[in-house]
Amino acid sequence: MTTEHNALAFECSSLDDAPVREIFPGIRLRPLWSGENGAKAHVLEMDPGTCWEGIDVHEPGPEEVFVVAGIFNDGQRDFPAGSFIHAPAGSSHVPQTTTGCTLFVFYPEG
Numbered sequence: 001m002t003t004e005h006n007a008l009a010f011e012c013s014s015l016d017d018a019p020v021r022e023i024f025p026g027i028r029l030r031p032l033w034s035g036e037n038g039a040k041a042h043v044l045e046m047d048p049g050t051c052w053e054g055i056d057v058h059e060p061g062p063e064e065v066f067v068v069a070g071i072f073n074d075g076q077r078d079f080p081a082g083s084f085i086h087a088p089a090g091s092s093h094v095p096q097t098t099t100g101c102t103l104f105v106f107y108p109e110g
Contacts, residue, residue, distance in 0.1 A: 015030060024051075026047035041107075049098060052095040055093070055094055058087050058089055058091050060089065061089045062088050062091075072085075072095065072103060
């Protein structure tokens, strides 16, 4: 059985090479990829005891989150490592963590 693929169409980035931007004290964003339609993929690192400043509103589209490490809290409940969260467009939360966490965050519509 032969499997064909077009590796030229692949895009790849390394977390080690991603620029780091502190968006709030102890909360760092590492952009991994941006698509032509506004889609974006990031890694978000939150130190223990950190909280988003204000309310995070998901506009214009949804937010997809995978908890890579630690425990993420959306302001109402804890999500341990291995959790997947779909936040529909227009929803909101206050990201926070007591233990620290690393998240993979994807915005399919920007």
